[in-house]
Amino acid sequence: MPDPKTDLLSLPPDEFEAALGDHFAARNQPAYRIEQVRKWVFDECVSNVGEMTNLPVAEREALSAAFSFVKPIADTVSRSKDGTVKHLWKLADGELVESVLIPTTDRLTLCISSQAGCAMGCTFCATGWAGFQRQLTSGEIVAQYRASRRWALEHDYGRISNIVYMGMGEPLSNRRALHSSLTILNEGYGVGARRITVSTVGVVPGILELAGRKEQFRLAVSLHAPESELRSQLIPLENRHPLEELMDALVRFDRAGGRRITFEYTMIRGINDAPRLASGLADLASSVDAFVNLIPFNPIPYQDWKASRGERIEEFRSVLEARGISVAVRVPRGRDIDAACGQLRATRVDANAAKGCKNASGPLDDPDMREGLGASANSGEDPTEANLT
Ligand code: SF4
Numbered sequence: 081m082p083d084p085k086t087d088l089l090s091l092p093p094d095e096f097e098a099a100l101g102d103h104f105a106a107r108n109q110p111a112y113r114i115e116q117v118r119k120w121v122f123d124e125c126v127s128n129v130g131e132m133t134n135l136p137v138a139e140r141e142a143l144s145a146a147f148s149f150v151k152p153i154a155d156t157v158s159r160s161k162d163g164t165v166k167h168l169w170k171l172a173d174g175e176l177v178e179s180v181l182i183p184t185t186d187r188l189t190l191c192i193s194s195q196a197g198c199a200m201g202c203t204f205c206a207t208g209w210a211g212f213q214r215q216l217t218s219g220e221i222v223a224q225y226r227a228s229r230r231w232a233l234e235h236d237y238g239r240i241s242n243i244v245y246m247g248m249g250e251p252l253s254n255r256r257a258l259h260s261s262l263t264i265l266n267e268g269y270g271v272g273a274r275r276i277t278v279s280t281v282g283v284v285p286g287i288l289e290l291a292g293r294k295e296q297f298r299l300a301v302s303l304h305a306p307e308s309e310l311r312s313q314l315i316p317l318e319n320r321h322p323l324e325e326l327m328d329a330l331v332r333f334d335r336a337g338g339r340r341i342t343f344e345y346t347m348i349r350g351i352n353d354a355p356r357l358a359s360g361l362a363d364l365a366s367s368v369d370a371f372v373n374l375i376p377f378n379p380i381p382y383q384d385w386k387a388s389r390g391e392r393i394e395e396f397r398s399v400l401e402a403r404g405i406s407v408a409v410r411v412p413r414g415r416d417i418d419a420a421c422g423q424l425r426a427t428r429v430d431a432n433a434a435k436g437c438k439n440a441s442g443p444l445d446d447p448d449m450r451e452g453l454g455a456s457a458n459s460g461e462d463p464t465e466a467n468l469t
Pocket residue numbers: 198199200201202205206207208209247248249250281302421469
């Protein structure tokens with residue numbers, strides 16, 4: 081049964097202050113109570129009202145009665161030899177979602193999920209194979225950040241500097257919760273817009289909507305093939321929003337100014353690494369001044385593909401560099417803990433059920449779901465260094 085209380089974590093700062101203003105006014109409490117709660121939630125990241133120790137006990141009880149906190153439970157915490165940490169979070173209804181902390185020398189990046197499962201069915205992705213369960217609320221997206229931030233500070237990982245929406249799910253298919261969570265993370269928790277990257281397989285209406293925001297959130301596009309026919313074999317959404325339409329949208333996103341586009345190109349041996357494809361990739365990247373990440377394929381269950389050989393990846397890099405494209409070869413992180421998107425969760429669901437989901441048409445046939453208009457919310461650095469897809 082849905083919780084009748086208002087979820088505090090799902091509220092952008094202006095709505096947060098309005099809701100608390102009404103609450104405290106009705107209880108004849110001074111206005112500074114709002115600021116007290118704001119600090120506990122956004123600055124201290126407390127996980128429940130009981131921790132708000134400068135509030136009188138009666139006010140804590142009244143707050144608990146009126147508001148809820150999404151509090152994911154860490155089902156599994158896996159730490160890689162390379163420092164990467166994956167959390168598998170159990171939500172209130174038992175759904176499992178993943179987030180990953182990726183430390184590097186100069187930053188700590190958090191990769192978060194936007195949906196439980198995913199309807200897109202990309203053939204190279206463990207989440208795609210397992211099917212779609214439901215949309216996450218903005219509070220459930222933000223809760224991954226809050227819980228990861230606490231964990232990182234308690235375990236000497238430092239502060240999270242960057243956030244990438246590259247975990248489970250297609251964020252632009254959950255736009256209501258995505259936009260709300262972007263505002264909350266940016267304005268509430270102070271994560272700079274240029275330090276937040278939204279990753280998509282090409283949901284064109286969502287890209288245009290993101291281009292219309294005043295903040296300069298960054299965009300990563302899972303390209304994976306520079307030709308439509310090949311791309312449609314990897315990303316079924318290509319049949320709905322073909323490359324030509326996607327590139328038109330990216331040109332408009334680029335013209336919005338100040339926002340870098342990154343192309344993600346997972347290199348799969350014998351599938352999308354033919355030498356001629358490198359120049360096609362260069363053509364597309366140069367048209368929108370995109371940064372290109374070449375990512376050796378991370379093997380997944382249900383699929384026997386292999387990563388491209390190192391020399392082929394270098395060949396791609398050379399072609400791109402010769403064309404003046406900024407390019408990086410991504411070093412896979414957390415392989416010893418199944419850190420690629422959806423892998424850990426995939427090991428926790430019944431394999432047969434997962435295959436059944438994948439083969440069912442389900443949400444993929446729902447155009448509202450694909451475009452992110454469905455029951456959302458239940459009713460100068462490489463910005464994407466952390467991509468694990
Ligand atoms: S790659 Fe992204 S959009 Fe495609 S199935 Fe995986 S999570 Fe979904």
